[in-house]
Amino acid sequence: MYVLAILGRRLGQIVATVVLVALLIFGLMRLLPGDPALMLLGDRATDASIAQMHHDLGLDRSVAVQFWEFLVHTVTLQLGDSITMRVPVISLVRDGLPITLLLTGMAAFLALLIAVPLAFVSALRPGSWMDAAIRTVAQISLSMPVFYIGLVLLIVLAAGLHWFPVGGIGNGFFQDLYYLFLPALTLALSLSAVLLRNLRQSLLEVLNAEYVNFATAKGLPRRMILTRHVLRNAWVSTVTLLGLNIGSLVGGAVITETVFAIPGLGRLTIDSIFARDYPVVQGLTMVLAIMVSVVFLLVDTVQVLLDPRMSK
Amino acid sequence: MIRLAAALLLSTSLAFPALAQTRGGTLVFGRAIESQFLDPVHTSQNADIWLSLNLYDTLLLASADGKGVEPGLASAYKVSDDGKTITFTMRAGLKFSDGSPIELSDVKWSLDRARTKASGGDFAFLLGSIESVDTAGADQVILHMAHPDPVILQALATFNSGIMPEKLVMAAPGATLDDKSKAFADHPVGSGPFMLTSWKRNTEMVMSKNPYYWKDGKDGKKLPYLDAIRFVIIPDDATRILKLRAGELDVAEFVPYSRVAELKADPKLDMELYPAAQTNYFAFNARPTLKDGTKNPLSDVRVRQALNYATDKDALIQVVTYGTGTAARSYMPMSTPLSYGPQPLYPYDIAKAKALLKDAGYANGMDITCMVLAGSQDDAAKLATLQQLWSQVGVRLKIEQLENATRLSRYNAGDFQMRTSLWTNDINDPNEITSIFAYYATRQNNRSGWDDKRIDELFDQSQAELDPAKRAAEYKEIQERYAEAAPIIFAFEVPYPVALSKKVHDFVQIPLGNNIFVNTYLDK
Numbered sequence: 160m161y162v163l164a165i166l167g168r169r170l171g172q173i174v175a176t177v178v179l180v181a182l183l184i185f186g187l188m189r190l191l192p193g194d195p196a197l198m199l200l201g202d203r204a205t206d207a208s209i210a211q212m213h214h215d216l217g218l219d220r221s222v223a224v225q226f227w228e229f230l231v232h233t234v235t236l237q238l239g240d241s242i243t244m245r246v247p248v249i250s251l252v253r254d255g256l257p258i259t260l261l262l263t264g265m266a267a268f269l270a271l272l273i274a275v276p277l278a279f280v281s282a283l284r285p286g287s288w289m290d291a292a293i294r295t296v297a298q299i300s301l302s303m304p305v306f307y308i309g310l311v312l313l314i315v316l317a318a319g320l321h322w323f324p325v326g327g328i329g330n331g332f333f334q335d336l337y338y339l340f341l342p343a344l345t346l347a348l349s350l351s352a353v354l355l356r357n358l359r360q361s362l363l364e365v366l367n368a369e370y371v372n373f374a375t376a377k378g379l380p381r382r383m384i385l386t387r388h389v390l391r392n393a394w395v396s397t398v399t400l401l402g403l404n405i406g407s408l409v410g411g412a413v414i415t416e417t418v419f420a421i422p423g424l425g426r427l428t429i430d431s432i433f434a435r436d437y438p439v440v441q442g443l444t445m446v447l448a449i450m451v452s453v454v455f456l457l458v459d460t461v462q463v464l465l466d467p468r469m470s471k
Numbered sequence: 472m473i474r475l476a477a478a479l480l481l482s483t484s485l486a487f488p489a490l491a492q493t494r495g496g497t498l499v500f501g502r503a504i505e506s507q508f509l510d511p512v513h514t515s516q517n518a519d520i521w522l523s524l525n526l527y528d529t530l531l532l533a534s535a536d537g538k539g540v541e542p543g544l545a546s547a548y549k550v551s552d553d554g555k556t557i558t559f560t561m562r563a564g565l566k567f568s569d570g571s572p573i574e575l576s577d578v579k580w581s582l583d584r585a586r587t588k589a590s591g592g593d594f595a596f597l598l599g600s601i602e603s604v605d606t607a608g609a610d611q612v613i614l615h616m617a618h619p620d621p622v623i624l625q626a627l628a629t630f631n632s633g634i635m636p637e638k639l640v641m642a643a644p645g646a647t648l649d650d651k652s653k654a655f656a657d658h659p660v661g662s663g664p665f666m667l668t669s670w671k672r673n674t675e676m677v678m679s680k681n682p683y684y685w686k687d688g689k690d691g692k693k694l695p696y697l698d699a700i701r702f703v704i705i706p707d708d709a710t711r712i713l714k715l716r717a718g719e720l721d722v723a724e725f726v727p728y729s730r731v732a733e734l735k736a737d738p739k740l741d742m743e744l745y746p747a748a749q750t751n752y753f754a755f756n757a758r759p760t761l762k763d764g765t766k767n768p769l770s771d772v773r774v775r776q777a778l779n780y781a782t783d784k785d786a787l788i789q790v791v792t793y794g795t796g797t798a799a800r801s802y803m804p805m806s807t808p809l810s811y812g813p814q815p816l817y818p819y820d821i822a823k824a825k826a827l828l829k830d831a832g833y834a835n836g837m838d839i840t841c842m843v844l845a846g847s848q849d850d851a852a853k854l855a856t857l858q859q860l861w862s863q864v865g866v867r868l869k870i871e872q873l874e875n876a877t878r879l880s881r882y883n884a885g886d887f888q889m890r891t892s893l894w895t896n897d898i899n900d901p902n903e904i905t906s907i908f909a910y911y912a913t914r915q916n917n918r919s920g921w922d923d924k925r926i927d928e929l930f931d932q933s934q935a936e937l938d939p940a941k942r943a944a945e946y947k948e949i950q951e952r953y954a955e956a957a958p959i960i961f962a963f964e965v966p967y968p969v970a971l972s973k974k975v976h977d978f979v980q981i982p983l984g985n986n987i988f989v990n991t992y993l994d995k
Contacts, residue, residue, distance in 0.1 A: 193876025325714040420705040422673035
């Protein structure tokens, strides 16, 4: 019941967020200097061709008229056509969204796969050489830029050892998993370092908590204590952190998608901002806003399930 | 004697494999930039223009040296003595890539659409001298000219004159011709050697052999040799090269100049530098005052000349292009017909530069601000070099980093003092670049605000000048006057750097940038 009430409240918040993002992005794109017509015409632009292009694109109408049209389109879920590619924005989203979802999903999964066991090893023997080694490697991967990690992985594992293809995307789901492994790993490395540090800290706190001592004193098996008491309690803040980082994961995907030549939404967003392709930027920002909001919603739900006190 | 015969035998056996064109196979081509729109009339991006001729054939084709034309869809043409009628004889049995015949009405419709301002897009001006298009008999297309046009034959070999199927475009969904062309361009049917078979935006585009293409190969069968070309979009330079080296690509375009030497040394690759009708320059704002109201020293021709003398072109070429460029001799690239430049302009001469600046009242130097593209390594290298060179004549060069859209907008509004620039010709004639660089009415001479009435007059004359010698003389004078006035820094020309696997043969990127695959074949 509590969960349902929270879900309802959160859905309302998501709608409000998306509308706010839509208004903000419309305003911001118009405030940015630059002109889509000039971007299309480039260095060959003449005064006559610019005027003609403004007319063709409907940019010679007042901002108020354009804004009204944008509002109507937003409410009726029409994202319009791309200015540069001349195709419906919705078809671009349909092509790119599954790839970006898969990439960020895989990255989050890999990050957990790396962070959780290592955090346990670290936390169970704090101060040991293993702990020091893990923390040092985490610090290094955290401080390396994403594009650099990506290029190193490409050069060593793809071009050098031929274990993976050098960027691109596959044909079909399972090939995509194979093609996206390296880029997902690139994204996962720095995220896993963040998660690892946090989880290690929480584990240390929980391990020293009285109820854990009590459970040990009660004679509960060590494994049960670790999974049922320690991990479950230490989890909460890590799940929150993972959720908060999904946004930056999408940000990181922009760079990863460029280095690995992946046709996802991240690269498309950046290209469209540079080209001042208003409809695409507006459409993509809204899709990304919805995506991140939904992740936050999931995080909240999981938190409530992990710790029922959260619903109060 | 025996030795000679053996040598002959050896040389013929060595030469033989090079002559045998193998058929079949798919060429994988790594592109830096994605195509956006595949309608020959409504393209304005190089990424679109450079592939257009593979999909849409033209009446005439540019000759291999780029200076003349040869027959294309038309097997012959005749220009009347007064230059006002041009008659084309079409080849028999021409077909579009869907197997339907190319009718005379398709030719008329395509040219009419391309030359009309409302439907013809940015390049309609190239065909502006055509008054009407007629057809006669079974195979004649007749152009009636409003006035004789020395460039019309080259224009008919340019991408926007590509022949399209009228019925299919008009049958495409959409209320207006523009909407129809949008829908058609997603699944185009054309007259070129290849046809689009699949297109996943931002990922890849596949062009397959057009089975109905008219031209014969060296083996007597129809061209092209390749079954298909797969264009893969890889925006990152380093990744594109890695992919080529891993054997996942056959060709990688836009190799950074910094890596040309390294790829030249790779025994598995051919590192080609195709001559380009492309020129690098720095554009000046020559108005007396800048947008913010400050006085602009660049309005003084002596200052502009001084800065040209103070620029060591060889240093720029070395730093920016790693020695692959050549110093500019005119505002137009040297491969442009009628280009004139007996030697590189403004040889490096600090003493002359100082004297000119002193003469102009700037003995104590000045501040100049240059807009550059943020994140561009080339621009960073150019400006670092210029800063150092110009500091020797007291010029303090400030750098303003802007992303492209902001930079273009400010440039267009005349709100700049200097900027980095690159120009590529789209037609084998000096008229396009001249109309942009030196003919004030087009756009204030490249937004410089500088003006030369005599050049405007010469350009107007040249546009209707049928006597090649007179036209060459007009262009010589235009280029001399322009060089003297120096509204730009004449910097350097660069080739197109393309790296290919050794198994790829007879691919060419022509000076205008078009990628030509019709004769390309792959070793098995």
